[in-house]
Amino acid sequence: MIYTVAAFAILVTISLALARAFMGPTLYDRILAVNMVGTKTVLLIAVFAVVSERTDMLDIALMYALINFIGVVAVLKLVEQGNFHTSGDDGKGGPSLK
């Protein structure tokens, strides 16, 4: 029973984040929402894995927890340097994005 409540709450949270992702005035609001959806998906998968007693599936949640933020790092790189090859130590900024 509590699992259904948990899954439902996570889905409600995801839908709220999704609304922010579609409305979000700036690009960063949208990325924030994507990030939040990511964390909630980790929890959703964990809840599902425990309730269906297939704890193998926890590996998927584990991997999401590990690598979900790479996309944000890539965005930071793009905003900061405007390319993907410099290490950015020269302190030159890239083009700013609105």
Next chain:
Amino acid sequence: MKHNLLLRVIAKYLFPVIALFAFYVQFHGDFGPGGGFQAGVILSVAFIFYTLVYGLETAEQIIPPYVLRILASTGVLIYAGTGVVTMLMGGNFLDYDLLSLNPIEGQHIGILVIELGGGITVSAIMLMIFFAFAGRARS
């Protein structure tokens, strides 16, 4: 982004963990979800993360592009080579039963080896693709 202290340190500590997880996924395809394809992608993601933070030059010092090219073809060769070995042992192509005296054991070895081949190819190719995209802007 070496001057970004937080990312630099986090990349340093998280890289071995992601890489170890990739290896875990690689070798536990028999028991749980996972296998060569997923492991290859995760391993390449670990390197991509490192590249994003430390820059392409540093990453290319650690794994030079020619090593990636060799690894990518090695993976396919391991896969196809397993098939050729089973043929030389008198069976069909990719007939793992012959790899050991016990067919089950042979299957296990065969699956482990070809998953390894797949994993090496996928990770090398993904990283190669990323390096190609990232390095294109240099002139």
Next chain:
Amino acid sequence: MIFIELISWLFIATGALLGIAGGIGIHRFPDFYSRLHAVGITDTLCAAMFLIGLCLQTGVSIASLKLLLIFIFLFFSSPTATHALANAALLGGLKPELDEEYHGHCFDRRPD
């Protein structure tokens, strides 16, 4: 036995409420930087509550160890992501809506 069950239910229910509160938070707060704080709730305490609750359900096993690892990794990666995002927004030229009243006071020296 039923006691542990009840405690875990309590944890999960709290986590659920916290998650929804964070979800409402990202709509209530006016600008990007303050929304970061609302997401902070769902990323930390909500996730912790869920994972502890699930841990109590599974008992001591590989599964609970993995839940614990999810918890640890989430606590490494989610602040990193938030920091990277805030940094990107700051570098990308997004101005925060600051409070006029305290702004000069707090900006450069320690208030006494």
Next chain:
Amino acid sequence: MKYPVKHIISLGVLLFALWLGLSGQLNALMVSLGLASTIVIVAITHRMDTIDNETYPAHMNLLLLRFWLFLAREVIVANIDVIKRIFRPGKNISPQLFELPLTLKTDLSRVIYANAITMTPGTVSTNLDKKTVTVHALSIEAAQDLYSGRMANAVPEDYEDE
């Protein structure tokens, strides 16, 4: 690099323990594969180390555990505060952006501090360098709390580096 061998061994042991925890299979094949993967990763990490010259802390001391307990309490208190701000009607936040001078000595403790700031809702670290950390706070109280240096004092110093 004062104690490279010590660092390598500690990293290796940590990774191998992680492997055993993830795998849970104790047959010879899996353990040896785990050992092999650990060695490969340690070799790659070592290669990275020699290039950018940074080390791993060899000790996971009790200070870190105490800090986590401290952080857990902070996170709960801060969460309650932010939730109150979400549900109280009207405008009840006073966002601040300020630079906080850092007194911590090593990179690792600076990063731990910045992540701890981010983890407590109400404050987010938006930029970090050797001397300062830029923080966005939701309220003046949260900002003052950071200025008081309570959290910075609790961060464990990794005194083996540098």
Next chain:
Amino acid sequence: MKNITVTVLIDALIDITLLAFLAITAIAIIHMRNLFVIIMLFGIFSLHSAGLFVVMDAADVAFTEAAVGAGISTVLMLATLALTKNHEEKKPPHHARLPLLVVLITGGALVYGTYDIPSFGDPMSPAQQHVKPHYIERSIEETGVANIVTAVLASYRGYDTLGEVTVIFTAGIGVMLLIGGRLLRRKKQEDD
């Protein structure tokens, strides 16, 4: 399986909701014109589909989708964006009526076709009858591998997988041929 009814309920709940989210996200992706936003929405798209794969009992697929969606594809698309330096899609000059018509007709035909498909999750559907029983019952004795997907992937359909690995290899070579080298400055050649 003490939780069977709960599992079925949660299955249905997550399945229906996430599919609806997917549809909404797809509409948003079509609607948005900022390419950066589209790439970010793709992250959500991938997360939802990974969640759906988990619910539809495809752990391996979910794993792959998660690894690819969270890591590679976002980064690659951002890298392309960095290279093309084009962040805004041009407004289409006219309303696309013909494509809409084509899509509506095709979609209508496909929906009409679904009436002959067995219901979702029907254990007696033809797709479940052919080779599946063999895989489920015999794979553990024939290969000794608990994960049937791995057994099928690596053993029963090893040829297929060899082909797939070769395709990936070839795609990698293609990318290297296209953009592998450094960008040659055309200006310099013209100057000479």
Next chain:
Amino acid sequence: MIDIIFGHYNYWIVIFLMMAGFYTVISRGNLIKKIAGLNIFQTSVFLLYISIGYVSEGTTPIIAEGFTKYSNPLPHVLILTAIVVSVSTIALGLALVVRIKEAYGTIEEDEIHEQDMSL
């Protein structure tokens, strides 16, 4: 009636996604957006396969004690490799986009056509 709706909901959404991707590919001129549409199309095909392989009250095809009903592993195998192949082919498409941008200076289809015509 309700059976038909719940039994075919998945397929309808899949068809919707497929058509959404198709529409994006044929109606939009921006090449990156076209690739995004292609990606939606691919995901819909993945979902279709996995939906067909699903068995209600079943579980993941990893043999464990206490489970008897498993979903069909064959679609999983096909889609698992298809996802990795799809990302490498998408990378190939993106590489082509990069080359087109370098050659034409634009990634809008109509502008590329114009330049081709004016030659």
